[in-house]
Amino acid sequence: MKATLKGKYDVDKNGAAAATFAxxxxxxxxxxxxxxxxxxxxxxxxxxxxxxxxPGSFIVDYNVPKKDFRFQFMNTVRVAEKPLNLTYSHSxxxxxxxxxxxxxxxxxxxxxxxxxxxxxxxxxxxxxxxxNSKHTGCFKIxxxxxxxxxxKVPKLIAETAWNLEM
Numbered sequence: 624m625k626a627t628l629k630g631k632y633d634v635d636k637n638g639a640a641a642a643t644f645a646x647x648x649x650x651x652x653x654x655x656x657x658x659x660x661x662x663x664x665x666x667x668x669x670x671x672x673x674x675x676x677x678p679g680s681f682i683v684d685y686n687v688p689k690k691d692f693r694f695q696f697m698n699t700v701r702v703a704e705k706p707l708n709l710t711y712s713h714s715x716x717x718x719x720x721x722x723x724x725x726x727x728x729x730x731x732x733x734x735x736x737x738x739x740x741x742x743x744x745x746x747x748x749x750x751x752x753x754x755n756s757k758h759t760g761c762f763k764i765x766x767x768x769x770x771x772x773x774x775k776v777p778k779l780i781a782e783t784a785w786n787l788e789m
Contacts, residue, residue: 652676691716731756746771760784
């Protein structure tokens with residue numbers, strides 16, 4: 624069995640602090656996370672989160688003060704010898720479910736699609752294509768439409784980054 628303790632203190636965020644304690648128990652990881660809110664006015668459950676994770680398979684998060692669960696399931700299948708990464712997430716408190724898929728054409732080209740299924744105010748269908756190249760730079764193109772809106776106006780976003788040597 625292996626245990627890990629990580630801590631973080633951020634001076635820029637008014638002294639925000641966080642710590643995570645993780646224990647590997649065979650194939651799964653057990654985690655407990657706290658923030659500075661857990662200790663500011665004496666010990667409390669504020670800022671406490673618990674998780675069970677099997678990397679690449681599933682995550683179950685429990686937010687203790689909100690008494691809220693979040694489930695995430697991941698799997699990878701091969702299509703034409705290329706990986707298709709699938710993710711299903713459900714947050715009980717937000718009543719939100721998200722389906723996400725990423726098809727990796729090659730290490731530099733990925734096509735992603737996601738859909739926010741149950742969140743009534745935000746039924747967004749999105750398609751994303753990103754390319755990451757050491758020689759030509761990076762770009763990302765995102766097309767999305769909110770299916771919950773009466774007028775379904777698509778939104779298009781293009782981002783680019785160039786690597787310059789000085």
